[in-house]
Amino acid sequence: MKENKGKAAVALRYDGKDAPKVVSKGYNELADEIIAAAKEAGIMIYEDQQLLAILEQLSLDEQIPEVLYVIIAELISFSYLLQGKFPEHWDNHHQRIDDNV
Numbered sequence: 001m002k003e004n005k006g007k008a009a010v011a012l013r014y015d016g017k018d019a020p021k022v023v024s025k026g027y028n029e030l031a032d033e034i035i036a037a038a039k040e041a042g043i044m045i046y047e048d049q050q051l052l053a054i055l056e057q058l059s060l061d062e063q064i065p066e067v068l069y070v071i072i073a074e075l076i077s078f079s080y081l082l083q084g085k086f087p088e089h090w091d092n093h094h095q096r097i098d099d100n101v
Contacts, residue, residue: 006028006031007027007028007031008026008027008031008056009024009025009026009031009032009034009035010055010058011025012055012072019066019069020064020072021062021063022058022060022061023060044079046075
């Protein structure tokens with residue numbers, strides 16, 4: 001039987017080279033503080049109970065397991081796009097289509 005720890009939060013950091021790693025995690029009031037600090041810093045928040053269940057098993061400073069690489073990469077990519085950030089050599093195929101219409 002799993003113990004109910006209440007509200008939880010896990011923060012990851014990605015340096016662009018190594019796999020993302022856990023930099024902060026906590027429950028209840030600490031979870032609220034982690035979320036508030038992230039929002040204040042302009043960091044996007046993603047809520048997913050299944051992903052959280054895996055991430056909260058990791059220790060501080062531990063890299064995410066390989067099984068999470070794709071989902072975390074997709075979340076990072078999506079957050080960059082929402083912020084208007086694009087890779088250095090990104091080709092905007094949709095813009096090319098719009099220009100030729």
